Amino acid sequence: MAENVLEIxxxxxxxxxxxxxxxxxxxxxxxxxxxxxxxxxxxKSTLLKAIHGMDAINVTAGxxxxxxxxxxxxxxxxxxxxxxxxxxxxxxxxxGSFNPxxxxxxxxxxxxxxxxxxxxxxxxxxxxxSMGLPDGDxxxxxxxxxxxxxxxxxxxxxxxxxLQPKVLLCDEITSALDVTSGKMVIHEVESYAAHSNxxxxxxxxxxxxxxxxxxxxxxxxxxxxxxYGPVSKVLYHPEDSYTRMLLEKxxxxxxxxxx
Amino acid sequence: xxxxxxKRLISLIPLxxxxxxFSFLLLDMAPGDPAEKKLAAQGVAVTKEVIEAERIRxxxxxxxxxxxxxxxxxxxxxxxxxxxKDGFPVMGKLMDGLGKTCQLAVSSLVLSLLVSIPVSVIxxxxxxxxxxxxxxxxxxxxxxxxxxxxxxxxxxxFCIRMKxxxxxxxxxxxxxxxxxxxxxxxxxxxxIRQFRAEIISQxxxxxxxxxxxxxxxxxxxxxxxxLYNALGHMITIAGLSIGTLMGGxxxxxxxxxxSGIGKLVMDSITARDYPVVQGFVLIMxxxxxxxxxVTDLIFVTLDPRTEITS
Amino acid sequence: xxxxxxxxxxxKRARRRVYVIGALCVLxxxxxxxxxxxxxxxxxxxxxxxxxxxxxxxxxxxxxxxGRCVLSRVLAGxxxxxxxxxxxxxxxxxxxxxxxxxSGYYGGLADTLIMxxxxxxxxxxxxxxxxxxxxxxxxxxxxxLIALGVTAWTGYxxxxxxxxLSVKNENYIAAAKLAGLRGWQIICFHILPNTLFPLxxxxxxxxxxxxxxxxxxxxxxxxxxxxxxxxxxxxNESRAYIQLAPWAVLYPALATVITIMLFNYxxxxxxxxxxxxxxx
Numbered sequence: 001m002a003e004n005v006l007e008i009x010x011x012x013x014x015x016x017x018x019x020x021x022x023x024x025x026x027x028x029x030x031x032x033x034x035x036x037x038x039x040x041x042x043x044k045s046t047l048l049k050a051i052h053g054m055d056a057i058n059v060t061a062g063x064x065x066x067x068x069x070x071x072x073x074x075x076x077x078x079x080x081x082x083x084x085x086x087x088x089x090x091x092x093x094x095x096g097s098f099n100p101x102x103x104x105x106x107x108x109x110x111x112x113x114x115x116x117x118x119x120x121x122x123x124x125x126x127x128x129x130s131m132g133l134p135d136g137d138x139x140x141x142x143x144x145x146x147x148x149x150x151x152x153x154x155x156x157x158x159x160x161x162x163l164q165p166k167v168l169l170c171d172e173i174t175s176a177l178d179v180t181s182g183k184m185v186i187h188e189v190e191s192y193a194a195h196s197n198x199x200x201x202x203x204x205x206x207x208x209x210x211x212x213x214x215x216x217x218x219x220x221x222x223x224x225x226x227x228y229g230p231v232s233k234v235l236y237h238p239e240d241s242y243t244r245m246l247l248e249k250x251x252x253x254x255x256x257x258x259x
Numbered sequence: 260x261x262x263x264x265x266k267r268l269i270s271l272i273p274l275x276x277x278x279x280x281f282s283f284l285l286l287d288m289a290p291g292d293p294a295e296k297k298l299a300a301q302g303v304a305v306t307k308e309v310i311e312a313e314r315i316r317x318x319x320x321x322x323x324x325x326x327x328x329x330x331x332x333x334x335x336x337x338x339x340x341x342x343x344k345d346g347f348p349v350m351g352k353l354m355d356g357l358g359k360t361c362q363l364a365v366s367s368l369v370l371s372l373l374v375s376i377p378v379s380v381i382x383x384x385x386x387x388x389x390x391x392x393x394x395x396x397x398x399x400x401x402x403x404x405x406x407x408x409x410x411x412x413x414x415x416x417f418c419i420r421m422k423x424x425x426x427x428x429x430x431x432x433x434x435x436x437x438x439x440x441x442x443x444x445x446x447x448x449x450x451i452r453q454f455r456a457e458i459i460s461q462x463x464x465x466x467x468x469x470x471x472x473x474x475x476x477x478x479x480x481x482x483x484x485x486l487y488n489a490l491g492h493m494i495t496i497a498g499l500s501i502g503t504l505m506g507g508x509x510x511x512x513x514x515x516x517x518s519g520i521g522k523l524v525m526d527s528i529t530a531r532d533y534p535v536v537q538g539f540v541l542i543m544x545x546x547x548x549x550x551x552x553v554t555d556l557i558f559v560t561l562d563p564r565t566e567i568t569s
Numbered sequence: 570x571x572x573x574x575x576x577x578x579x580x581k582r583a584r585r586r587v588y589v590i591g592a593l594c595v596l597x598x599x600x601x602x603x604x605x606x607x608x609x610x611x612x613x614x615x616x617x618x619x620x621x622x623x624x625x626x627x628x629x630x631x632x633x634x635x636g637r638c639v640l641s642r643v644l645a646g647x648x649x650x651x652x653x654x655x656x657x658x659x660x661x662x663x664x665x666x667x668x669x670x671x672s673g674y675y676g677g678l679a680d681t682l683i684m685x686x687x688x689x690x691x692x693x694x695x696x697x698x699x700x701x702x703x704x705x706x707x708x709x710x711x712x713x714l715i716a717l718g719v720t721a722w723t724g725y726x727x728x729x730x731x732x733x734l735s736v737k738n739e740n741y742i743a744a745a746k747l748a749g750l751r752g753w754q755i756i757c758f759h760i761l762p763n764t765l766f767p768l769x770x771x772x773x774x775x776x777x778x779x780x781x782x783x784x785x786x787x788x789x790x791x792x793x794x795x796x797x798x799x800x801x802x803x804x805n806e807s808r809a810y811i812q813l814a815p816w817a818v819l820y821p822a823l824a825t826v827i828t829i830m831l832f833n834y835x836x837x838x839x840x841x842x843x844x845x846x847x848x849x
Binding site: 052054055080081082083084085088089091093095096097098099100101102106107110111114115143145156159160163 | 465466468469470471472473474475476477479483484487488561562563564
Binding site for chain 3: 277288544
C-alpha cells in the first residue's frame, strides 16, 4: 500500500475568534485525486490556506503531515523549499499568482532559481501550448496585466506544473474560465497526476468536476467533513443527508457541462 | 508612452502660464506703489516728481496685461527684472543662491533616503517588532516637529553648549552639517511613515501569497517584487517632498545664515525688494512642476497600468 | 504561528484609542479657551525689573527678555495657535467640500473646471507660495492664513469628489430623486453624511500640518505680529539669548511639539479606526 503524501489529522482551524474548521481528517496518496466539495463558507478554502500556510490562520488542534513530517512546526527555510516543488498551489483568482508588473519569464526564472532548477523556456512554451495558450514565446515576455484573467489563470497552472510538485493544491481553478478552457485545464491537471504520480487536492463547489476526475471525495458542511470516501460511494451511494441534497443539483450541472 | 509624454508636456503649458501670471500678480498685490517702494528701497528721497518719473521709467503707466506680457517675454529670455535694492538683475541673484540651496536640499534629501529606505523596509517586513515600534515612534515624532524648532535646539546643543560647530556657520563644509540634519529629520520621519505604509500595502497584495506559495526565496519576493512595485510610489513621495524642502530651506537658511536662495528671499522680504520674491516663486514653481513631471514619467514607466487608465 | 486577533478586538482597541486621545485634545482646546483665566500674569505686561528670571514659584516657566511671564505667554499662544488653526481648517474644509461635492454630483463642465483648478493649486509648492504671499502682503495672522489656505482646500475637494462619485449611483440616491428631492437636499441629506468621515479624518491630519505652517511663518516674522503671543514667534524672539534664558525657548518649543504630536496622533488614531471599520 502506497504511503500517504499528505495527511490532515484532527485539524481544527480558527480565524480570529471564529472556529472555521473542526476535526478534519483527510489524506491523499501519490497519483490520487481528492476533491473537497461543499458550498461557499463551508471551510474548504480555509483548509487549503492552512495547508499552504501563507495566510494567518490559527491551528487550534491537529496536524498537517507532508511525507511523514509535520509542516506546522517546520522551520521557515525548509518550508520555503518545500513550497512549489513539494506542495504546489494554484490559487482561485489569477491576480493572486503573479506580480502584475513583471514579465512571466522573469518570474518563472526566479522561481526556478529559488529551487536550484534551470529555467527551460521551450518546455514552458510546450506546456502553454497544451493548455490552449499558443504563441507562448511571446506570452512569456509579456506582463500579467496585459493578459486576460483566464489567460493568467492558465499561465498560473503552467507555473505550478513546471515545478513538478508532489502534491498540487487547486482552489476553484475553473471559476475564472469559460467551459472549454475549464475542461482543458482540468484535463491537464488530471494527466499531470497520472504521469507524474502526484497527489491532487482539489477544492471545488462543482460536483461535476469531482465526478469526472476524483478518486476520493470529501464533502464539507459548516467546517466539518460530513462524508468522505471513494467517489463511487460518496457520489453514487451517499449516506449523509447533506451530500444527498448537494447531489440533487448534479443533473443540472451535467447538462451545463455538456452544452 | 511617447503619446503620454507629449500629453504631459502639453498639460504643463497652462500650468506654467498660470504660475507666471500668479508670480506677476504678486508684485501688484503688495500694498503701496511699486515706484515708491523701489525708491524707498534704494534710499532715495521721495518727491512726487521723482516718483512720477520712476513710474514711467518702470512702465507702470501701461495697462496690466501689457506689462504682464512684457515681463513674461523677458522671463522667457531669462530676464526677471532688476532688484529694487541694488539694481542688479534678479536672475543673477537667484542663480547665485540656487547652487548653495541645492547643496543643502540634495544633501538632506540623500541623507533622508539613505536612512528611511532601509528602516522602512525592515519596519514593514518585521511589522510590530521592537524595531518597528521604536522607529514608528521616532518617525512620528520627527514628522511632528517643525524644522525651525529642530534647528534652534540643535544650535543650542551643538553650537552653544557643546561648542562643536560655530554659531554662524558661514558657508563652510562643517556649516553644512546642522542645516542638513535640521531639514532631514522631519523629512526622514515622513518618508519612513509613508514608505512603510506603501511597502506594507504591497506586501498585502494577493500576488505576494502566490509567489511565496511557489517557494520563491524571500529576498527575491522582497527586493525584486514588493520593492519593485513600491518604487514608483516612493519616487513620487520623494518628488512631492521637494516642495516642502523648498519652503524648509527658507527657514533653515535664515537661521543658519546659509547664503542660499531661501535666505536671499527672506532678506528681500525684509527689504521689500519684491522683484526678487517674485522671481523666487517663479523659479521654485517651475522647478517643482518639472520635478513633478519627471516623477510622473518614472511612475508610468514602472507601472504602465496608470497610463492605460489615465 | 502568530495568533490572529479578531477584527472585533481591533475595532474596540482603535475606538478606545480615539476616545483617549480625543479627550486629551479637547482638554488642550479647553486650556486654550480659558487661557486668560489660567494665566498667573498678563502675558503682555513687561517689566524692566524681571528680565530673564529663571523659573520660580511665581513665574513657573520664568520670564523673557522683556520681563514677561513665559507661562502666561505660552497659554496665550495656545489660544492664538488653536484659534488660527481652527479657522483655517474649518474654512478650507467647507470650501473644499462644497467644491468637491458640486464637482462630483453635477459632473460635466463644473467638474472639469473645478478639478482643473484643484490640480493647478496642487501643482505649486505650498510653503513657497505661503512665504511669498505672506511676505508680500506684509505679514500678520490674516495674511499668513490666506497664504496657507490658498493650497490647503485641495485635499478636501479631491476626497469629497471621489466619495460623492462612489455613492452617486447608489439606489437610495435614485430613490430620493424619484421622491422629488432637489439637488441640494440630496447633497445635504444623502451625500454629505456619507462623505463626512473621510473628510473629517483629512481635517484631523491637516491640523498638525497647519500648526507647523502657522508657527513656521510666525517664526520667520511673517505670521503673528509681536507682541501678540504665538509659539513660533516667541521662539524666534528668544533664540538670540537662548544661552542666558533657555526656558524662554524651551517651554514654547515643548508646547508646540506636544500640541502637534497630540493632534497628529488623533489623526492617526482616527485613520486606524477607519481602516478597522472597513475590514468588515
